[in-house]
Amino acid sequence: MIHVTEDSIDLDAVLRAVEGDGEGAVVLFVGRVRNHSREREVTQLDYEAYRGMAESALAELAETALRDHGAQRVAVVHRVGRLKVGEAAVAVAVSSAHRPEAFETCRWLIDTLKEVVPIWKKERYSDGEEWVAEHP
Template structure:
């Protein structure tokens, strides 16, 4: 399961997608919308994506992770559109035979996603909006 969605992410469905009999560990990363950035109150976030390219890049990242760790299954779902405080923007789940690999693979996937996937974030504040650099 690799997807861009406009609706809320079903976290349990993402976890269910990586269930595997050979998996002794499932690691899940849920990126949520926080209520502030650098002590400045955030009202909401807007995400835009080049959908087809984003899905292609996310699949490439999943493939790269599978070359480095013994991944049973991986799922990556990123949301686009307007998100409110507390909502999930991205959910990543990775199943592996042992926990260390699932932690490392999940961290690699989110870090790489933020660097190379064409998804852009706009933070909305009371006094205006700011596009956040996609690739810090």
Template sequence: MISIQTADFAPDVEYQALRGEGEDTGAIVTFTGLVRDFGDRQGVTGLFLEHYPGMTEQAIQALIDQAHQRWQIQRTRVIHRVGNLDLGERIVFVGVASAHRKDAFAACEYLIDALKASVPLWKKERGTDGDHWVEQKASDRQPGF
């Protein structure tokens, strides 16, 4: 399941959804990204995130499909927030359920790295010295997957 939203999310609720009813689930791995007070510059006071509706969800679904082809995973959940976010707020949630921990860890890491590298989302840092759009870093374009 994929959600692009302005509203916050509750990681514990998302975890329970990943757990589901299946007794064959042996591992659930999650990642939650937060707004921090530094980025390209020091003194970050918040973020503004934009996306391309429709294209963003399609790009994330393609990554989820690839993860299902590469690993034996049962369920996935990706939430990405857009709009204005303040320090400490949750930005992104990636969760993977699998019968085995190695598949769950690998797929979760792949999804967050690939999301950062290839999904059409744009981030502007709000800061004490003004606002600026964040450029994708070389390390984001060449993730280890």
């Protein structure tokens, strides 16, 4: 399961997508909309994607995760559109036989996603808005 969607993310479906009888460890990372950023109060986030390239970049990351990082199954869903505080913007699930590979791969996937996948967020504040051009 690799996709970019306008719909709210079904975390149960993301977890089910990495289930397997040989996988004893499942790690799920969820990135949620936070109510503050750089000392300003955030009210909403707008996410925009270059959808075709974003989905193929995510698929490539997933392939690398399976080939080089010891994961058995991975799922990545990223949301676009206007999100409210508390909503899930991204979910990354990884399963493997044992936990070290699942933790390590999940971390690598979300970190690399933030660096290379063409998705952007604009923070909306009570008194303005700004595109974010960094990936801490």
